[in-house]
Amino acid sequence: MALSRQHELHRRRFSRNLGLGIVLVGFVALIFGLTMVKVSTDEFTMPLEDRFDPRETN
């Protein structure tokens, strides 16, 4: 049977899920930002074997 009123337990569970959701979204945004910073620095170079070589497509 359905609960007619929200129990305090559900409120706590919702706060935990919402908090975790916000933390995860923040984490994704942080990693994206940090990656952009890392690849934008002058020191950043792609490993030699991963570089795009146009001759390979011919």
Added chain:
Amino acid sequence: MSDASIETNATPINLSASNPQDAGFSDFFALLKPRVMTLVVFTAFIGLVAAPGGLHPLLSFSAVLFIAVGGGASGALNMWWDADIDAVMNRTRKRPIPAGKITRDEAFGFGMTLAAFSIVMMALFTNLVAAGLLAFTIFFYIVIYTIWLKRWTPQNIVIGGAAGAFPPMIGWAAVTGDVALESILMFALIFMWTPPHFWALALFTRTDYDVADVPMLTVTHGRKATRAHIAVYTALLAALAVALGLTSVGGPLYLAGAIVLNAHFLKGAIEIWRRDETDAEADSYKTEKTFFRASLFYLFAHFGLIGLETALAPFGLGGW
């Protein structure tokens, strides 16, 4: 059916009892010891901005965040190990584990996950020296202090204080990838500050540590000896705090501030040393409580002055 129960086909489940599996977000946040974290964040930030060179603002923010998460992980693991003594001390009995909101196993898993996460992220986005220092800090706080020393020696606070002293050194290393005299002195400032800060607290929360059977100096060597220790450590602290002003992170502003702050702090320590228990009980430990509050301001002010010197340096006003 009452509000506090769910009727199923089998037996009613009572929801009114505290269920450790359903802690709220704030309960997990409380495991991170957010009040201690403010000190960690602030000192780590100052160590980072005072370091020569620079980091991209997002990398700086992330470095401080990972230090804070590592510090929070230490707090959670500390609560995991100390759940038994937290339950009998007035100051700590409302923490999530003794309050029945989170189980010890949950706190352990939470703490270990955050510790590993913070160290790996630190290594990936700053450097291995900073990540290594963060890993050592967590190890030191949990294994050396919490598990080994805290219940064994009255010098627990002295040695354990090192764990709380690492954040500015980690912040500095995040920028430079190295350890320097300045970062060691910032470490030493917090290291020497910790014992008088906690011994003052132990003087006016006397029953707590007795009941928990934690060998605080007040319990093992008596309150008179603790008062003398506060005075000696504060004198050593004053010398270190002023010496820091003569390095590259200091300057006239810091030095002037440090002299005033340390003269005031030393005066408080001497007052504590001269008092006996009769005087203290007569005014409900007023001097000890004032000294404890002043100690919080003392540390924030010193690191604030270092930050101010750094902020003013580009305008030719800060530093030597």
